Amino acid sequence: MTQTITRPRPSARWGRRAAALGLAVIAGLAVWLVCDPLAGLDLTVGQSAATRTVGPASIVVAALVVGAAGWALLAFLERRLRRGRRAWRITAWTVLALSLLGPLSSGATGGVLAGLIAMHVAVGTTLILGLAPGADAATAAG
Numbered sequence: 001m002t003q004t005i006t007r008p009r010p011s012a013r014w015g016r017r018a019a020a021l022g023l024a025v026i027a028g029l030a031v032w033l034v035c036d037p038l039a040g041l042d043l044t045v046g047q048s049a050a051t052r053t054v055g056p057a058s059i060v061v062a063a064l065v066v067g068a069a070g071w072a073l074l075a076f077l078e079r080r081l082r083r084g085r086r087a088w089r090i091t092a093w094t095v096l097a098l099s100l101l102g103p104l105s106s107g108a109t110g111g112v113l114a115g116l117i118a119m120h121v122a123v124g125t126t127l128i129l130g131l132a133p134g135a136d137a138a139t140a141a142g
Helices: 010-038 056-080 084-099 110-131 135-141
Strands: none
Touching: 010 056, 010 110, 056 084, 056 110, 084 110
């Protein structure tokens, strides 16, 4: 039995991927909202003079920069490799796992550490599933 996979139109794919970037920003801000204003956690990273507060602006910028870089790499791999989307997914999940080293080595503990990890996972997972869904989701979207 032969299975035909229909690729979505480029405009539909572009719109879905742009929405994924927006949703990643919303996911990061939702985690921040729960952790900082609602739970009262002070989301800071670093030690002494190098301490930085994680706030809405840094979340938006980070999610958009990482999302745009991921989108660019995905577009490149889709053009160059027969299984570019699969290669991108493997790369993206690996990058997400490695990104967790940031919060783990930040000196944060307890709820702050959990909040930072949750933020990484929420933004990363949203980007991965939104930018390059599986074949069934891509067929349904297009």
